[in-house]
Amino acid sequence: MRDGILTIDLAAIRRNWSAVGRRLKSATECAAVIKASAYGLGSERVAPSLYRAGCRRFFVATVDEGLSARAYLPADATVYVLAGMAPGREADCIERQLIPVLVSAEQLQRWRQARRQAASAAPCAIKVDTGMTRLGLDMEEFEHLCAEPQLLLDCNPVLFISHLACADDVDHPLNRRQLSAFRQAAQQMRRLCPQIRLSLANSSGICLGEPWHFDLVRPGGALYGVNPQPGADTIVEPVLDLKLPIVQVREVSRPGATVGYAATYRIDRPVRLAVALGGYADGIHRIAGATGFGVLAGVKVPVVGRISMDSTIFDISAVPAAQLPPPGGGHIQVLGPSIDIDQASAAAGALGYEILTSLGDRYHRRYVGE
Numbered sequence: 001m002r003d004g005i006l007t008i009d010l011a012a013i014r015r016n017w018s019a020v021g022r023r024l025k026s027a028t029e030c031a032a033v034i035k036a037s038a039y040g041l042g043s044e045r046v047a048p049s050l051y052r053a054g055c056r057r058f059f060v061a062t063v064d065e066g067l068s069a070r071a072y073l074p075a076d077a078t079v080y081v082l083a084g085m086a087p088g089r090e091a092d093c094i095e096r097q098l099i100p101v102l103v104s105a106e107q108l109q110r111w112r113q114a115r116r117q118a119a120s121a122a123p124c125a126i127k128v129d130t131g132m133t134r135l136g137l138d139m140e141e142f143e144h145l146c147a148e149p150q151l152l153l154d155c156n157p158v159l160f161i162s163h164l165a166c167a168d169d170v171d172h173p174l175n176r177r178q179l180s181a182f183r184q185a186a187q188q189m190r191r192l193c194p195q196i197r198l199s200l201a202n203s204s205g206i207c208l209g210e211p212w213h214f215d216l217v218r219p220g221g222a223l224y225g226v227n228p229q230p231g232a233d234t235i236v237e238p239v240l241d242l243k244l245p246i247v248q249v250r251e252v253s254r255p256g257a258t259v260g261y262a263a264t265y266r267i268d269r270p271v272r273l274a275v276a277l278g279g280y281a282d283g284i285h286r287i288a289g290a291t292g293f294g295v296l297a298g299v300k301v302p303v304v305g306r307i308s309m310d311s312t313i314f315d316i317s318a319v320p321a322a323q324l325p326p327p328g329g330g331h332i333q334v335l336g337p338s339i340d341i342d343q344a345s346a347a348a349g350a351l352g353y354e355i356l357t358s359l360g361d362r363y364h365r366r367y368v369g370e
Ligand SMILES: *Cc1c(COP(=O)(O)O)cnc(C)c1O
Pocket: 033, 035, 082, 162, 163, 201, 202, 203, 204, 218, 219, 220, 221, 222
């Protein structure tokens, strides 16, 4: 059986990285977040392409992702591991030059210990929590560490970060509160380590403006086409095109016939249906189930009935007969120029991020714009 075709435009991803970079003053560096295999798009292809465009700093989520990154990125790329390291993984970080983002005093202690054992000068990053209450040293903990700074200093911190909780909502008061908490913490940190670099903004944080930029920004979603400022004109372009192959076309004229599992859709007039390959195991419930349509021969074709694990049914009655694909052929587009990730996610009440990361691994992936 033919597969769905997921086309990933690497040149568009590089252009998005540059579009984000153009918002920064020259002293601010633009990194790339490539965790979860570049949000599902294939970090082994995406990251080297960004490296060629000039990106030298990459963020992954786990030590294992970092070890993979070492295989596909040149040695002078800096790789940060956002969740720090689990016990026993310190040596992997030291040996493969992964910079763990340490989030607790417990991680700092293990890092110090591992560096001593290995007689290593390996650096780390440190994360403080300024209002998201997820990963990071809380402010009280951080102040204790600064009061007795030997532990901090023994870890060789080179980057100090925090993460914004509400940056996609420009008017949210937490944005300013987090900014001022981070500034305050950064000041303390700089007293101890004058050279340390600072980083606060993700994709949406970059759009909040220069005060949020510091030395390094960490965009992820914007690189992959998600509008970092929902509600405003986007500064990035779509990077995906997804087409599902039509497996079977059927004419249904029997009144009262029902479509799909649980018979949720009932036919009340003669229709032509196309059964396309690709279902909720391929992220389609997030896409077509949400927008409720695909595109065939330039015509919007609605989804009917429940989306199955492997297939989705479209009502293609509105497509003129002369434009129907030949028997056994044809594709229905579910992401592309006329259905971008922001439209699909808005309709789904989902995040663009959820759509990207739920695409699964069954599509035939084509990378263009190398
Ligand atoms: C995922 C992540 C990012 C990237 O966020 P986007 O919203 O995708 O730009 C940046 N920083 C941290 C700490 C993250 O976990």
